Amino acid sequence: MTASGTFGYGTEYEGLVDIQRLGAIVCKGIFMKPREGNPQPRVAETASGMLNAIGLQGIGVEALIKDKAPVWAEWKVPVIVNIAGETVEEYASLARILDGVPGVSGLEVNISCPNVKSGGAEFGVRPESAAEVTAAVRKMTSLPVLVKLTPNVTDIVSIAAAVAEAGADAITLINTLKGMAIDIKKRKPVLGNVTGGLSGPAIKPVALYMVYRVAGAVKIPVIGCGGIATVYDALEFIMAGASAVEVGTSSFTNPRTTVEVLEGIEKFLADQKVDGITDLVGIARPG
């Protein structure tokens, strides 16, 4: 699968890779209304990764349904819409509006968004608010609901358990880790937003650890994401307990990463004489 925000609406990559071969495309996060996003600069390169503070720029759900969904409806590859809100009601409305729209095969709920009504802490940092958003979305849709967790928490397992209990069909983890960079010549932060989210190979061990912890604690499938650049990275996540993986930042350095990971998995299974990927899920877990 593709990771939200790193593969546009899928259409941008059509000429670069055979997107129809992918397991699923997760599109850029969508709010109810179009958003401009944060001031420039919005990205900065770091050692083995990047910082971004895009600020969830997007076209809004109306334009997505009018312009993007009809294209997706013609595709073989399922498209999962990543949704984001500033209130629980906004998440619920998005789920209601997108339910039954041809071309939309599932929802991935990004709970790394500030809860405007209760002081701005992200929904995903407390089990109660994470569960509240999940339950509100669940109530409004019959589509598969993936809930995407933030790693910027003390106890990822308690959040994952709350989300599973509230009706999520699967858990995606991880979103970006909080970080920043400073331009010492200008004596100020590099990003216009001051802080941003760290992604890319630098975060892989953290993501792998969280997938490992959560896969051992919940019964629903876990989708691993964070720093996957090669088939070997993807296999590590699967052996840690992920049932599927998403490729994010690596698509920027090599737009073919998704398909190369897919082909690499197929080759690995054939070489190792393994019948299917499910035989490898969690195989490296001790005990």
Ligand SMILES: Cc1cc2nc3c(=O)[nH]c(=O)nc-3n(C[C@H](O)[C@H](O)[C@H](O)COP(=O)(O)O)c2cc1C
């Ligand atoms: C430029 C950029 C934009 C992103 N936008 C979103 C988004 O809209 N919604 C979301 O849930 N995650 C978003 N993410 C997070 C990624 O989907 C992914 O969880 C994270 O980058 C870790 O995976 P990676 O190291 O493979 O990139 C974004 C990441 C980047 C780099």
